[in-house]
Amino acid sequence: MEKKIITISREFGSGGRTIGHQVAEALNIPFYDKELVDQVALESGFAPNFVEEHGEHAPSSSLFAYAFAHHGAPGVMNGMSTADFLWNVQCNVILQLAEKGPCVIVGRNADYILKDRPDCLHAFIHANTEARAERIVRLYGNSEKSPQARLAEKDKRRKMNYQHYTGQTWGNAKNYDICLDTSVLGIETCTEILVKLMRGE
């Protein structure tokens, strides 16, 4: 079946977001990442930077603290925890975006949320630690923590969030139609492969 939508799940620092952007440009279709976050934020009433921080992370006590401070309730909205509420809003936004037409969606467990749509191609982008560490320092600069520690922390949080909300294992090849290692294949080649698949070439 012809694919109209591509979801790109990615390890932090793998270049997955860049690939998503390049694929969207090549196919001339919308790219959803921060834009998606903003929309989720608007619908949920959360601040955009709060959604960006917590949208791919497992439920934590800070979510409850935030909800208490900003919503005047102890982490519960419509009977749901803040984290579950946020997850529900994200699901709805992603399902709506997919209904609107062809697009690229990066992250936010969109592979799982759209798993029942046969017009979606699901890609997972990863890379070895060395390449990812080099990339995050180049793009985001150094911080107090070592790049390896930053990667490990982000990996752990994405993994926990994915496991929690999908019941599946993060990075298992079987969750995706195609998985690519940018540290071996290069970002440009990965983009080309995905563009060709989307074009049905």
Place this chain on the structure above:
Amino acid sequence: MEKKIITISREFGSGGRTIGHQVAEALNIPFYDKELVDQVALESGFAPNFVEEHGEHAPSSSLFAYAFAHHGAPGVMNGMSTADFLWNVQCNVILQLAEKGPCVIVGRNADYILKDRPDCLHAFIHANTEARAERIVRLYGNSEKSPQARLAEKDKRRKMNYQHYTGQTWGNAKNYDICLDTSVLGIETCTEILVKLMRGE
């Protein structure tokens, strides 16, 4: 770096062996699968069909029984269990084949055995259960067990063997440079992608 060797790990019934054959033909390089098994058998003194049966399976009591019956020792050769002896022979054969020049190697945990060679591309081929069940019935016919049960059994044994000898998780995308789902992408497209990568196109 230019890739000369491609290892193809695959789920039973995914079409990975067919893809390996097609890639080898397109690149005009040797294809090792049963040929490899035969060579292992020759070196180890095991019968070819015994190696084929046990070469990708976790150690089991039947190995010890076989060794006892055919080698006159209770499952021990050079101080190793039969399973470990077989694994060592397979490792050596695969390392030697890789030294000989460009080739395609299907299965036998070759991805792990050749992980330190930068001239190897490591692919994992999978497919959904429905497509695999249809394929094994079409290729191998029906048996007393349901195709789903045959797949589950083979998956479990490959997974255990891989875990036992590599310490890694079978099917984890990070063990491979590229993972492809033939039930979504089609066998021909998967072959084309791998041939192009090998040609550096």
